[in-house]
Amino acid sequence: MLYExxxxxxKAVKNLPQRSLYNTCMMAEPHFNKSIADAxxxxxxxxxxxxxxxxxxxxxxxxxxxxHCHKLILCAHSEWFKKACSGDFAEANQKTxxxxxxxxxxxxxxxxxxxxxxxxxxxVFALAEKYFIKGLGDLAAxxxxxxxxxxxxxxxxxxxxxxxxKTLDPDKVLRPxxxxxxxxxxxxxxxxxxxxxxxxxxxxxAFAADLVRAMARKSNKWYTKKxxxxxxxxxxxxxxxxxxxxxxxxxxxxxxxxxxxxxKEWETYVTTEPT
Numbered sequence: 331m332l333y334e335x336x337x338x339x340x341k342a343v344k345n346l347p348q349r350s351l352y353n354t355c356m357m358a359e360p361h362f363n364k365s366i367a368d369a370x371x372x373x374x375x376x377x378x379x380x381x382x383x384x385x386x387x388x389x390x391x392x393x394x395x396x397x398h399c400h401k402l403i404l405c406a407h408s409e410w411f412k413k414a415c416s417g418d419f420a421e422a423n424q425k426t427x428x429x430x431x432x433x434x435x436x437x438x439x440x441x442x443x444x445x446x447x448x449x450x451x452x453x454v455f456a457l458a459e460k461y462f463i464k465g466l467g468d469l470a471a472x473x474x475x476x477x478x479x480x481x482x483x484x485x486x487x488x489x490x491x492x493x494x495x496k497t498l499d500p501d502k503v504l505r506p507x508x509x510x511x512x513x514x515x516x517x518x519x520x521x522x523x524x525x526x527x528x529x530x531x532x533x534x535x536a537f538a539a540d541l542v543r544a545m546a547r548k549s550n551k552w553y554t555k556k557x558x559x560x561x562x563x564x565x566x567x568x569x570x571x572x573x574x575x576x577x578x579x580x581x582x583x584x585x586x587x588x589x590x591x592x593x594k595e596w597e598t599y600v601t602t603e604p605t
Contacts, residue, residue, distance in 0.1 A: 375403065378400065380397050380398050382398045384398075384400075385400075386399055386400055387399075387401050387425065388400065388401050388404065388415070388426070388427065389425060389426045389427070390404075390426075390427050390429060391426060391427070391428045391429065392428070407463050407466075408462055409461075409462035410461040410462045411427075414427060432457065433453060433457075436450065436454055446477060447477060447481055447489075448474050448477045448478050448485050448486055448489040449485055449488050449492065451473045451474040451477055452489045452504070453496075454466065454469075454470040454473075455467050455470035455474070455499075455503075456492070456496045456497045458470060459497050459499070467501075467503060470504070471503045471504045471507045472507075472588070472590075474489070474504065474507055474508070475507050475511060475582060475588055475590060476584065476587070478508075479584040479588065480584070483519065484526045486511075486519075486527070487526040487527050487529065487530040488530075489508070490530050490537055491533065491534055493508055493537075494534045494536050495534070505540060509537075509541055510544075510580050510582070511582070512541060513541070513544055513545065513548070514581070514582065516545075557574060559572070559573065559574070559575070559600050560572050560600065560601050560603050560604070561573065561596055561599045561601060562600075562601040563589070563599075564589050564599055565585060565587070567586070570601060570604050571583055575593030575596055576593045577593045577594040578592055578594070579592065579593045580592055580593075581593060581596060
């Protein structure tokens with residue numbers, strides 16, 4: 331022990347080999363924790379949202395609402411705002427930008443007392459596409475997949491109509507998500523004569539074409555018999571489901587949250603039949 335042969339702590343330190351003393355100092359708890367500092371900064375930035383006392387340098391107006399914003403944050407996430415706040419745009423030297431023809435409810439992301447529907451998430455995606463906010467578009471597509479699990483056929487049909495009528499989706503993010511959901515629930519949607527869904531199939535040929543192509547790609551797999559397996563929920567709860575999944579086939583399940591994985595990824599969660 332360090333102090334066994336020493337009458338005082340000074341003698342103990344003197345008797346301690348130089349290498350051991352160095353190692354002891356090196357193992358001391360650091361004074362600066364970058365993770366904590368980054369988290370604190372993020373909390374501060376989030377708290378500055380729409381706060382006129384947090385030195386905003388830009389006001390965004392839509393309909394009768396306005397938001398106090400910071401150009402640095404807006405421009406870091408949106409190429410549209412980056413160009414609007416610099417260069418030859420009229421807004422570059424102004425402290426107010428007016429957004430026309432946008433839904434202010436969507437701009438607010440959501441009301442605290444509302445449950446966003448699939449239609450809402452499609453509109454958020456359209457807004458993200460318009461203002462070149464890539465991360466928001468990806469988030470909206472994921473949120474769509476989650477909301478679609480419990481949404482109505484009428485909402486889904488309207489969402490499909492808007493997704494194909496008001497977005498371009500060049501990166502193929504939202505539309506494949508929609509088609510994947512429809513394929514998963516094809517028997518309920520295609521075989522039960524849902525009038526709203528039948529109507530959107532007839533009125534949205536681009537969606538119908540995407541769906542037919544997706545079904546054609548899967549047709550060979552449907553002729554190949556796959557053995558049903560039991561799978562468990564990734565979050566460790568007792569939820570299980572039975573399915574016959576191909577390796578490159580996407581499958582989603584909703585428990586407390588949405589889990590979307592390929593058949594190969596689901597193999598990790600193969601389990602025994604529930605008793």
